[in-house]
Amino acid sequence: xxxxxxxxxxxxxxxxxxxxxxxxxxxxxxxxxxxxxxxxxxxxxxxxxxxxxxxxxxxxxxxxxxxxxxxxxxxxxxxxxxxxxxxxxxxxxxxxxxxxxxxxxxxxxxxxxxxxxxxxxxxxxxxxxxxxxxxxxxxxxxxxxxxxxxxxxxxxxxxxxxxxxxxxxxxxxxxxxxxxxxxxxxxxxxxxxxxxxxxxxxxxxxxxxxxxxxxxxxxxxxxxxxxxxxxxxxxxxxxxxxxxxxxxxxxxxxxxxxxxxxxxxxxxxxxxxxxxxxxxxxxxxxxxxxxxxxxxxxxxxxxxxxxxxxxxxxx
Numbered sequence: 001x002x003x004x005x006x007x008x009x010x011x012x013x014x015x016x017x018x019x020x021x022x023x024x025x026x027x028x029x030x031x032x033x034x035x036x037x038x039x040x041x042x043x044x045x046x047x048x049x050x051x052x053x054x055x056x057x058x059x060x061x062x063x064x065x066x067x068x069x070x071x072x073x074x075x076x077x078x079x080x081x082x083x084x085x086x087x088x089x090x091x092x093x094x095x096x097x098x099x100x101x102x103x104x105x106x107x108x109x110x111x112x113x114x115x116x117x118x119x120x121x122x123x124x125x126x127x128x129x130x131x132x133x134x135x136x137x138x139x140x141x142x143x144x145x146x147x148x149x150x151x152x153x154x155x156x157x158x159x160x161x162x163x164x165x166x167x168x169x170x171x172x173x174x175x176x177x178x179x180x181x182x183x184x185x186x187x188x189x190x191x192x193x194x195x196x197x198x199x200x201x202x203x204x205x206x207x208x209x210x211x212x213x214x215x216x217x218x219x220x221x222x223x224x225x226x227x228x229x230x231x232x233x234x235x236x237x238x239x240x241x242x243x244x245x246x247x248x249x250x251x252x253x254x255x256x257x258x259x260x261x262x263x264x265x266x267x268x269x270x271x272x273x274x275x276x277x278x279x280x281x282x283x284x285x286x287x288x289x290x291x292x293x294x295x296x297x298x299x300x301x302x303x304x305x306x307x308x309x310x311x312x313x314x315x
Contacts, residue, residue, distance in 0.1 A: 001101050002028050004301050005092060007080055008108030010037025011287045012277025012294035014064035016106045019298030021071035025305065028074045028102075029065075029296075030094070035077060036061035038238065038278070039287050040129040042155065048287055056133075074255040083248050087271045088308065102303055104272040106297045107245070107258060111238035111278040111285065116147045117214075119202050120234060127211025128203070128232050132159040135231075141165050144231035147200050147215050149173060153235035154182040160233065161191045167173070168227050170195045170216055195227065202231060240279045250275075257282045266297035274300050 004020050006013045007032040020027045032224055034040070042057035051060075069075055082093035085105070090246050092100040113130045115121075129135040132146075144164045146157045149171035160167045169186065174196050176183040186192050201215040204226060213228040231276040240257045242250075251259040251269045258280040261267040276293035278285050 005102040011291040013108035015294030017068035017297035018123035100168035109241040109279040132156040
């Protein structure tokens with residue numbers, strides 16, 4: 001019987017573990033399919049307090065995980081495949097077929113990239129990517145395109161200027177939704193060309209099935225054009241990783257985010273099950289917010305288990 005199992009090893013999961021471990025719970029983190037979460041794909045994090053010169057997403061989450069382990073957290077690079085929640089008897093089936101039982105659970109499941117093109121899956125590994133940090137070097141001195149207009153898209157575009165000969169940013173509106181500092185940098189970058197008010201229709205392929213360009217349509221004139229490029233980076237937002245929760249009794253909103261009983265707490269509708277980070281945050285989806293939510297979840301779990309320990313017959 002584990003006292004606390006945390007699903008997810010991004011900022012929310014690691015912060016929950018740090019607080020719970022310092023209280024003596026010896027939590028177990030299941031790192032999941034993407035250890036560190038989406039933040040590991042961010043090339044430069046400059047808005048996380050304490051890093052005046054910035055840091056990488058990988059370095060930040062790695063430091064958080066090591067800090068959690070220092071206080072007694074166990075980290076397993078495994079993913080849950082099935083969950084069954086019951087007070088003080090939560091069952092977690094792992095991808096190797098083994099089962100864990102936990103008195104309490106923190107859901108820090110994170111999020112994943114939203115699909116932006118109808119045919120993009122067939123081009124994965126053939127010129128289509130979701131991560132400029134991971135794949136930008138493969139497109140050195142080539143023309144690439146980024147789809148999106150938020151912070152994620154503009155960060156990708158700026159990162160790609162270190163490798164690509166030109167970067168096309170395709171955005172469906174006439175102004176970016178990104179923060180002003182990122183928008184100003186993109187607009188001032190000579191390698192970046194903006195395609196305003198344009199929707200991506202699909203990808204063109206070479207004879208070998210690799211990306212040859214992206215077809216776009218103007219939302220103002222309906223004119224269709226082809227942006228020739230060898231790489232396309234999709235950055236149109238994220239979706240919460242909550243499919244695992246279907247049928248478990250955890251309440252989700254219409255977008256699939258975990259509903260919290262109280263915006264100031266991490267409590268879900270089920271006793272002893274807490275949630276933190278992007279999977280429960282449809283509004284901000286920032287590393288610093290996820291870490292704060294994780295800290296609350298860790299403290300809420302400590303409080304829940306402390307109450308349990310003080311009630312004979314409840315364990």
